[in-house]
Amino acid sequence: MRSLPPSPTRPFALFLDIDGTLIEHQPNPEGISVDPVLRELLISAGEAVDGALAFITGRTIAMVDRVFRPLELPVAGLYGLEHRMTPGGEIEAADEPEDMRAVADALEREFAENKGIYFERKGPVLAIHTRAAPEALERVKTAAEAALPSLSDGYRIVVGNAGLEFLPVNAMKSAAIDRFMQIEPFADRFPVFIGDDVSDESGFSFVNELGGMSIRVRPRGETEARYVLPDVAAVREWLAEQVLPERRARKAG
Numbered sequence: 001m002r003s004l005p006p007s008p009t010r011p012f013a014l015f016l017d018i019d020g021t022l023i024e025h026q027p028n029p030e031g032i033s034v035d036p037v038l039r040e041l042l043i044s045a046g047e048a049v050d051g052a053l054a055f056i057t058g059r060t061i062a063m064v065d066r067v068f069r070p071l072e073l074p075v076a077g078l079y080g081l082e083h084r085m086t087p088g089g090e091i092e093a094a095d096e097p098e099d100m101r102a103v104a105d106a107l108e109r110e111f112a113e114n115k116g117i118y119f120e121r122k123g124p125v126l127a128i129h130t131r132a133a134p135e136a137l138e139r140v141k142t143a144a145e146a147a148l149p150s151l152s153d154g155y156r157i158v159v160g161n162a163g164l165e166f167l168p169v170n171a172m173k174s175a176a177i178d179r180f181m182q183i184e185p186f187a188d189r190f191p192v193f194i195g196d197d198v199s200d201e202s203g204f205s206f207v208n209e210l211g212g213m214s215i216r217v218r219p220r221g222e223t224e225a226r227y228v229l230p231d232v233a234a235v236r237e238w239l240a241e242q243v244l245p246e247r248r249a250r251k252a253g
C-alpha cells in the first residue's frame with residue numbers, strides 16, 4: 001500500500017499531468033473544461049514555486065491552451081514531442097507524418113460505424129478513445145497491432161485506462177521532465193510529478209531516480225509512483241495545501 005504524499009521539505013518544481021489528475025475524465029476529449037478555482041490554484045502554484053510549474057501531457061499544446069485560456073504555462077505536449085519552455089513562449093509543435101496519416105485514415109474507416117469510438121488525431125500521435133464504448137477496446141487493440149508494422153520503426157502502442165495511443169519512440173514523459181530539469185527555474189529543485197495513467201509511469205521512474213516525489217492518482221495496478229492520491233479532488237486539495245499560504249498555515253497550526 002502506498003501512502004499519501006507528505007509536503008516537500010525544500011523548494012520544489014511541479015510537473016502536472018492534466019486528464020484524470022487535475023480534471024475528471026469525460027466521455028469525450030473535447031468535453032473537459034477548467035473551472036475558475038482550478039485556474040486560480042494553478043496561478044498560485046506557479047507563484048509558490050517561482051515559475052517552476054509545467055504541464056506534462058499527452059494533449060497537444062494548442063488544445064491545452066484552448067482549455068486553460070488565458071493561462072499559457074510551460075508545457076510538454078504530446079508526451080514531450082511538443083514543448084513550450086516558458087510561460088507564453090514560443091511553441092515547438094510537431095506534424096503528422098505521412099505513414100501515421102494513412103494508418104489513422106484506415107482505422108477511422110474500419111471503426112466508422114461505432115460512434116462511441118473517438119479518434120483524436122494529434123499529428124505524430126494518434127489516440128483512439130473507447131471510454132464511451134469499453135466493449136470495443138479489444139477489437140481496437142487487435143486492429144491497432146495489425147496496423148503497427150505500417151509505421152516507421154520505433155512506433156509503439158500504449159494501452160491506457162480507456163483506449164490506446166500510437167506513440168513514436170521519443171514520446172516519453174521522462175524525457176519531457178528531464179528537458180525542463182535542465183533549465184531555470186526548474187533546475188536544482190526537488191521534482192514532484194503527479195499523474196494518473198500508464199503513460200505517466202516513465203515520468204514516475206525518472207523523478208524517483210532524481211530523488212523527487214512521484215504521485216499516482218487512483219492507481220489500478222502496479223505503479224512506480226511512491227505515493228498515491230485517491231482522486232482529482234484529492235490532488236487539488238493536496239496542491240492547495242502546498243501552495244496557498246492560508247492553507248499551509250491552517251495545516252501547520
Ligand SMILES: O=P(O)(O)OC[C@H]1O[C@H](O[C@H]2O[C@H](CO)[C@@H](O)[C@H](O)[C@H]2O)[C@H](O)[C@@H](O)[C@@H]1O
Nearest residue numbers: 017018019025026027028029057058059131162
Ligand atoms: O497526459 P494527460 O494530460 O493525462 O493526457 C492523456 C490523454 O488525455 C485525454 O484523454 C483522456 O481524457 C479524456 C477526457 O477526460 C477522456 O475522454 C479519454 O478517455 C482519456 O484517455 C486526451 O484526449 C488525450 O489526447 C491525452 O493523450
